[in-house]
Amino acid sequence: MKRSSWMRTLGITSMVAVAGVLAACGGGDDASGDEEEEVTVRLTGWQSSPTEQRYFEQTIEAFEEQHPHINVQVDTIADQYMDVLRTRLIGGEAADVFFLDAFEAPGLIQSGVLEPLDGYITDEFDLDDFQDPMIEAFQREDQLWGIPKDTSTLALFYNKEHFEEAGFDAPPETWDELEEMAEELTVDNRYGFGVVTDLARLQFIAESTGAEITEDNRANFSDQRIVDALQPIVDMRNEKEIAASPSDVGAEWGGDMFGTGRASMIIEGNWMLPFMDETFENVDYGVTEIPTVNGEQGSMAYTVSYSMNAASEVKDEAWELIEFLTGPEGMEIWTSSGQALPTRDSVAETLNYDEDDQFAPFISAADYATVWADDTNLPIINSNFENQFSSAFLGNRELQEALEEAERVANEEIRD
């Protein structure tokens, strides 16, 4: 029986080895500290451009310098941020502090995985300094569930060279003017106007005739007023052939389409500014507020918060981190990159953004912009809009029919 005892020894040895490894893993966490215990706060965000990354790292470094006992561990989720974050929250593996888009906030707030922040906020923190719509995006059930770290708005970019060729000396001020100019600007291989067909970009246009895209947390696309508001954009592509989406010309996104000169005008956010400087520095362009739609000024505003995990074990330190990052000092370092705009009025003033020709349109837009956030069902409503609107935009079906279908399917998926 020599062989069997040899096998048994092997089996026992390997079991002991496995147990040893498991024990070693378990012991790793509770490293003991001396007087002031070093605490690690984990922070999760998404991947950003190298420039943005640099400014972000600077902000974190400034925090760590002031709080020597807190060690910030940043990890980025490269793709499908919300899917990964949700999965981590379910598995109890989520970071102490994470980015949260206002668009996704209501769902997470409702499920109770976020820590309400009202108890931590001091008078010194000065919540009133923040722009109201940005704070409201994270308020629910009379509690605040995240502090808006920054915001972005939309404005109209126009190619000055193309404008000169066509003999225009000023950008359009109304939507009708924009259409007329786009017609002149459309030449071989170039469209007058580039359209990004997401609801996140079009909501303010869709609602410009007075209807709301959601009613009681359900989709409301088939309202005649919404169809009427969106019809001109579809017609610009299919009937007048003066507009196209980035994918029509093989561009990855609006910035690509505008930078390569395939569109003379496009509505994009302030993230375009550093992008244009870095990638298309030879393009001579101007930025202006979005032309009025039906006599009303409109734009979209996007905001992202730092929110705290309710299951965090280092809540006080996590709050210190949030407090610094969204405080005047941290926000100033972060938003001086120009990638995102400050949500504190005082910081916007310090940085003089409203006096800068390029930044001014975005700053003014913050006053009247529609914040891209709604209730818990916006993600479902949004994906159904995207699916159907794009088919109408491509001319495969009537807009009215497509929006009715989008509404029906969205409301079917919304249960409860």
Added chain:
Amino acid sequence: MARKRKYTKSQLREAGQGYLFMSPTIFTLLLFLIGPIIFAIFLSFTRVQLLGDTSFTFVGMENFSRILDDTRAGIALRNTAFYVGVVVPVQTILALVLAATLNAGLKAEKFFRIVYFLPTLTSSAVLVMIFMWMYRPDGFINSILGGVGLPTYNWINDPNIALISIMIMNIWATAPFFMVIYLAALQDIPDSLYEAADLDGANAIQKFLHVTVPLLRPVTGFVVIMGIIGTFQLFDQSYMFSGGSGGPDNSTLTVVLLVYQYAFAAYDQMGYAAALAVLLALVILTATLIQRKLQKDEEVY
């Protein structure tokens, strides 16, 4: 009639030892294979809340009856069926033809074998990225089509074309794999049969249709079943192609992609996602059983 067998002590010990040696495998299978299957079936009858306070509520057949009025589930099933219906026959025939030409004793046969097999070595993600590049409106494929005066397409963003683009991509990538299986099988066909066919005055095409194809039937059965299972599980290609949305206009939405969307991208729909997954498993099982049945009827041996 109950038959009782008495085991001796040494027999028992021997059996015990056997099970002891198998225990790591049995444990692994239970934990990672059988367990999840049973759990998925359990989930499909519940309403699950995972985020926050975890809860499981038994809802009976509600998840399954919901599939009936889910428009997107219908579209996903139709897309998947269409995809399987086109890809499986095309890739099987293509693999057979490629294998037969490679087996015909051409010059540089080895070289072509390698070239044909290369696509299979590419990882699926890389493959999709390369193809998305070539499918761009001003990309390689449209340049060639336009160059010879054929119509060009918006391969990625046209809802009528997008699924076909994925089909082309997938056929190109998997046909060579099945070709290799056919090649191996072709070596097994005795030369004497071809010689006999020669004596009967058969030409090359007749030999292919009446000797090669019938003798490859068992292998064809394997290739078709593997093809059916693989194509029903289409996920990564349409996920990358549409950025996870199944668009444009739901045209690349497959059942597995829909399961993913409900399970991970929506709140608290895990139970419904599990019901869809169970349904898909049943569909694949049925398709495979039908295929096996047909195969048995045509057995030549």
